[in-house]
Amino acid sequence: MLVRFRSHPIGISTEKAFLHVRLQESDRDMTHFLWLSQPKDPESKLHAYRFNSVLFGSASSPFMLNAVLHAHLNEHNTPISGDMKENLYIDNIITGCESHNEALNYYEEARSIMADAKFNLRSWASNSKALRDRAAVDKVLVADCDDANVLGLRWNTLAGTLALVKRETSQPPDAVITKQEILSV
Secondary structure: OHHHHHOOOEEEEEEOOHHHOEOOHHHHHHHEEEEEOOOOOOOOOEEEEEOOEOOOOOOOHHHHHHHHHHHHHHOOOOHHHHHHHHOEEOOEEEEEEOOHHHHHHHHHHHHHHHHOOOOOOEEEEEOOHHHHHHHHHOOOEOOOOOEEEEOOEEEEOOOOEEEEOOOOOOOOOOOOOOHHHHHHO
């Protein structure tokens, strides 16, 4: 996906949110949770609630979101909806275009397609100034558009580089570093 993303002169990254996927009434009983009527009083009465939408963080959430998005995109038979399906990773679309005009067209059509299902594509990042300007007007530009997050990598949209962000580890100086620890970092 990253190779496809950077094979285009214009890179595009955007995302959606899990909470826009509603659960059917019959499935909501599987998401019960308890809450105190008086949160500061542990002896207060418990109330049972249930989620109306897919729970962010649940093990099955990425699968459910992906199934919903693919079903919705299958209803739109356009080159852009096909590209969105091919370049969708969980709740991110990572793709690219050949020109600024094509990028603006992609932006408009992708937002329109997703708006049909009440999804607001937000956090747009691109190395296309025209697309960034349009996303800024619509208030959906990623906060740091010059240095955006793309699948765990930092994408410097101005320099056109992808970088692995070094995380600090708190290992004692005499610790034995294992393969598992290296892979974890």
